[in-house]
Amino acid sequence: MxxxxxxxxxxxxxxxxxxxxxxxxxxxxxxxxxxxxxxxxxxxxxxxxxxxxxxxxxxxxxxxxxxxxxxxxxxxxxxxxxxxxxxxxxxxxxxxxxxxxxxxxxxxxxxxxxxxxxxxxxxxxxxxxxxxxxxxxxxxxxxxxxxxxxxxxxxxxxxAGITTYSPLRHWKVGPGQRVGIVGLGGLGHMGVKFARAFGAEVVLFTTSASKVEDGLRLGAHEVVLSRDADAMAREAGRFDFILDAVAADHDINAYLNLLKRDGTLVQVGAPEEKLPIAAFSLILKRRSFAGSLIGGIPETQEMLDFCGTHGITxxxxxxxxxxxxxxxxxxxxxxxxxxxxxxxxxxxxxxx
The missing domain is CATH 3.90.180.10 (Medium-chain alcohol dehydrogenases, catalytic domain)
Incomplete structure (x- = not known):
């Protein structure tokens, strides 16, 4: 000892x-x-x-x-x-x-x-x-x-890195996909960086206008203010994949409705309260709602090596x-x- x-x-x-x-x-x-x-x-x-x-x-x-x-x-x-x-x-x-x-x-x-x-x-x-x-x-x-x-x-x-890297890799996010990242905090800012590095078109969703500039700096192609109902309506049915990094209570159905047919929303933020999900948010377009933890040791090493190659921290x-x-x-x-x-x-x- x-x-x-x-x-x-x-x-x-x-x-x-x-x-x-x-x-x-x-x-x-x-x-x-x-x-x-x-x-x-x-x-x-x-x-x-x-x-x-x-x-x-x-x-x-x-x-x-x-x-x-x-x-x-x-x-x-x-x-x-x-x-x-x-x-x-x-x-x-x-x-x-x-x-x-x-x-x-x-x-x-x-x-x-x-x-x-x-x-x-x-x-x-x-x-x-x-x-x-x-x-x-x-x-x-x-x-x-x-x-x-x-x-x-x-x-x-x-x-924060492996929590966002793992689902993006598991669901094979890459070029030709439109990917949403919900929330720009410790998890969300890494989600933006990784999704961009994987070659996806990246859209950040945030409630804060003060985070628009930072979202673009970190790699988002576009930033949508989720409190703007018209802006959210314009994004309906346009996403292949959404990573939700918000740990506070929020309307998950508003984001499920942004998915294309067969799109997936993965929850990595952990709100204290339950997230009510409307059945029709899923079944009308065969959408999936999933969760993800961290990564295992091999994938975490893969992530670190990827960061070393691409200069991501x-x-x-x-x-x-x-x-x-x-x-x-x-x-x-x-x-x-x-x-x-x-x-x-x-x-x-x-x-x-």
């Missing part, structure tokens, strides 16, 4: 604060990573405040991790000290079910082990995440980060570790373009 420093929530109503704990020594298949940067995901806030009613305290959030390898176990062959690597939302799975064998560990039939607030499959301990100085992860769940990319701006790719705002509560408050106001990333060099050692 070795001493580690982090920031943790100790209760649902407690502010995140400095926290000292221990990490396991490397097992034969493990990689020990010095964390350089950690992205801030909205799910970090949900977990810290127990909004999903499953948090185990103390909770050290963070699952968008980029760092340097400092030590490897005896069986590790894919990494060596000094490598720039990443860790995303999961650090283990059963590895035996059909989904795991297919490289879809995010759909593990036993349940994947989360990077934080998960339970280690070997010793039963609760996992602690990336708001910390170091992490130890099995090599099978560590990713290689392209050296030509800004490592801080890579961090959000480990969640997240738009970020760097913060200090002690600014995390302010970042959470701003995130709730949608006051970030488009992902906060913690510079872990600002994490101060704690005194026991």
């Amino acid at each position: 070795f001493a580690c420093t982090g920031y943790a929530a100790t209760a649902a109503d407690a502010r995140l604060a400095p926290f000292s704990f221990t990490r396991r020594d490397v097992r034969p298949d493990d990689v020990q990573i010095e964390i350089l940067y950690c992205g801030v995901c909205h799910s970090d806030l949900h977990q810290a405040r127990n909004e999903w009613h499953n948090t185990v305290y103390p909770c050290v959030p963070g699952h968008e991790i980029v760092g340097r390898v400092v030590e490897t176990g005896g069986n590790v062959t894919r990494f060596r000290a000094g490598d720039l690597v990443g860790v995303g939302c999961l650090v283990d799975s059963c590895r035996e079910c059909r989904n795991c064998r297919d490289g879809l560990e995010q759909y593990c039939e036993v349940g994947f082990v989360g990077t934080y607030n998960g339970r280690d499959r070997q010793d039963g301990s609760i996992t602690y995440g990336g708001y910390s100085s170091a992490v130890v992860v099995d090599q099978s769940f560590v990713l290689k980060v392209p050296g030509n990319l800004d490592p801080a701006a890579v961090a959000p790719l480990l969640c 997240a738009d970020i705002e760097m913060i200090r570790m002690d600014e995390i509560e302010d970042a959470y408050a701003r995130m709730l106001r949608s006051d970030v373009k488009y992902r906060f990333v913690i510079d872990m060099a600002t994490l101060q050692p704690t005194a026991g």
Whole structure:
């Protein structure tokens, strides 16, 4: 075991604060990573405040991790000290079910082990995440980060990036398709970048006129203000695929009606309230409404390699570790373009 420093929530109503704990020594298949940067995901806030009613305290959030390898176990062959690597939302799975064998560990039939607030499959301990100085992860769940990319701006790719990349790839988005991206936040801005890079005609839907210019800058060919009923009516039946990244309550039928025959809308945003779906929004044109989680380890590595080839990273705002509560408050106001990333060099050692 070795001493580690982090920031943790100790209760649902407690502010995140400095926290000292221990990490396991490397097992034969493990990689020990010095964390350089950690992205801030909205799910970090949900977990810290127990909004999903499953948090185990103390909770050290963070699952968008980029760092340097400092030590490897005896069986590790894919990494060596000094490598720039990443860790995303999961650090283990059963590895035996059909989904795991297919490289879809995010759909593990036993349940994947989360990077934080998960339970280690070997010793039963609760996992602690990336708001910390170091992490130890099995090599099978560590990713290689392209050296030509800004490592801080890579961090959000480990969640926001793969969450949007995976459905776009699964539904084979590409040239000749008209693709809608709903919402321009941490997820939506990556959806716009990927859909454009895949060669699709990209239309961003947003409720905010202030985001029109940014949507075009990020790669959208067109931006539609979804509060404009006439503008929405003009788009009816014109889309092959729509990626909905909105996590707030909204009228999903307004977007289903934009699909062509056999078009698909995939939900990646997770609104707290149920989304009522009118049957005729689907059946009149054989439309599909689907959902998607993150990606498995092979696809996440594919995504990182694609980003390296095409120079794609997240738009970020760097913060200090002690600014995390302010970042959470701003995130709730949608006051970030488009992902906060913690510079872990600002994490101060704690005194026991």
